[in-house]
Amino acid sequence: MPRKVDTNQSEIVAALREVGATVCDIHEVAGGCPDLLVGFRGVNHLLEVKAPGSERRMTRLEVEWIENWRGPVAVVSTVEQALDMIGAGWKPEHRDMYIAMEKERAG
Secondary structure, three states: OOOOOOOOHHHHHHHHHHHHOEEEEEEEHHOOOOOOEEEEEEEEEEEEEOOOOOOOOOOOOHHHHHHOOEEEEEEOOOOOHHHHHOOOOOOOOHHHHHHHHHHHHHH
Protein backbone atom coordinates (compact mmCIF):
# COMPACT_ATOMS: atom_id res chain seq x y z
CA MET A 1 0.00 0.00 0.00
CA PRO A 2 1.51 3.39 -1.00
CA ARG A 3 2.43 5.73 1.84
CA LYS A 4 0.50 8.96 2.17
CA VAL A 5 2.29 12.10 1.00
CA ASP A 6 1.71 15.12 3.22
CA THR A 7 0.00 18.02 1.46
CA ASN A 8 2.93 20.37 2.09
CA GLN A 9 5.58 18.06 0.62
CA SER A 10 5.36 19.39 -2.96
CA GLU A 11 5.78 22.98 -1.72
CA ILE A 12 8.81 21.96 0.35
CA VAL A 13 10.37 20.06 -2.58
CA ALA A 14 9.85 23.04 -4.90
CA ALA A 15 11.50 25.44 -2.42
CA LEU A 16 14.46 23.10 -1.88
CA ARG A 17 15.01 22.83 -5.62
CA GLU A 18 14.64 26.60 -5.99
CA VAL A 19 17.69 27.19 -3.77
CA GLY A 20 19.74 24.66 -5.75
CA ALA A 21 19.24 21.46 -3.76
CA THR A 22 18.73 18.12 -5.45
CA VAL A 23 15.76 16.23 -4.07
CA CYS A 24 14.90 12.55 -4.34
CA ASP A 25 11.47 11.46 -3.11
CA ILE A 26 12.12 8.22 -1.22
CA HIS A 27 8.86 7.96 0.75
CA GLU A 28 7.92 4.77 -1.14
CA VAL A 29 10.98 2.89 0.19
CA ALA A 30 8.76 1.96 3.16
CA GLY A 31 9.83 0.44 6.44
CA GLY A 32 9.73 3.89 8.05
CA CYS A 33 12.27 5.48 5.69
CA PRO A 34 12.04 9.30 5.62
CA ASP A 35 10.29 11.10 2.78
CA LEU A 36 13.11 13.02 1.13
CA LEU A 37 16.81 12.65 0.39
CA VAL A 38 18.22 16.13 -0.20
CA GLY A 39 21.68 17.08 -1.45
CA PHE A 40 22.87 20.63 -0.82
CA ARG A 41 26.37 22.10 -0.94
CA GLY A 42 27.99 18.66 -0.89
CA VAL A 43 26.00 17.31 2.07
CA ASN A 44 23.12 14.82 2.08
CA HIS A 45 20.10 15.34 4.34
CA LEU A 46 17.18 13.08 5.23
CA LEU A 47 13.88 14.87 5.82
CA GLU A 48 10.63 13.46 7.16
CA VAL A 49 7.79 15.77 6.13
CA LYS A 50 4.76 16.22 8.37
CA ALA A 51 1.82 18.52 7.68
CA PRO A 52 1.83 21.54 10.02
CA GLY A 53 -0.76 21.42 12.77
CA SER A 54 -1.87 17.97 11.77
CA GLU A 55 -2.77 15.23 14.16
CA ARG A 56 -0.62 12.92 12.07
CA ARG A 57 2.16 11.69 14.27
CA MET A 58 5.25 9.66 13.51
CA THR A 59 4.38 6.04 12.87
CA ARG A 60 6.01 3.28 14.90
CA LEU A 61 8.06 2.32 11.82
CA GLU A 62 9.21 5.91 11.27
CA VAL A 63 10.31 6.24 14.89
CA GLU A 64 12.17 2.91 14.78
CA TRP A 65 13.86 3.77 11.49
CA ILE A 66 15.08 7.12 12.82
CA GLU A 67 16.26 5.58 16.10
CA ASN A 68 18.27 2.94 14.23
CA TRP A 69 19.73 5.25 11.56
CA ARG A 70 23.32 6.23 12.30
CA GLY A 71 22.94 9.76 11.07
CA PRO A 72 20.68 12.77 11.37
CA VAL A 73 17.07 12.82 10.21
CA ALA A 74 15.10 16.07 10.41
CA VAL A 75 11.33 16.23 10.82
CA VAL A 76 9.99 19.33 9.06
CA SER A 77 6.57 20.88 8.52
CA THR A 78 7.34 24.11 6.69
CA VAL A 79 9.48 25.41 3.85
CA GLU A 80 11.43 27.53 6.34
CA GLN A 81 12.20 24.50 8.54
CA ALA A 82 13.34 22.44 5.57
CA LEU A 83 15.61 25.19 4.26
CA ASP A 84 17.03 25.84 7.73
CA MET A 85 17.75 22.12 8.18
CA ILE A 86 19.82 21.93 5.00
CA GLY A 87 21.66 25.13 5.85
CA ALA A 88 20.02 27.34 3.25
CA GLY A 89 18.71 29.78 5.86
CA TRP A 90 16.16 30.94 3.33
CA LYS A 91 14.10 34.05 3.84
CA PRO A 92 11.44 35.14 1.33
CA GLU A 93 12.99 38.57 0.91
CA HIS A 94 16.33 36.98 -0.01
CA ARG A 95 14.96 34.58 -2.65
CA ASP A 96 16.72 36.18 -5.64
CA MET A 97 20.01 36.38 -3.77
CA TYR A 98 19.95 32.67 -2.89
CA ILE A 99 19.16 31.66 -6.46
CA ALA A 100 22.01 33.86 -7.77
CA MET A 101 24.43 32.38 -5.19
CA GLU A 102 23.59 28.83 -6.21
CA LYS A 103 23.93 29.63 -9.92
CA GLU A 104 27.31 31.22 -9.23
CA ARG A 105 28.47 28.13 -7.29
CA ALA A 106 27.38 25.90 -10.17
CA GLY A 107 29.60 27.92 -12.48
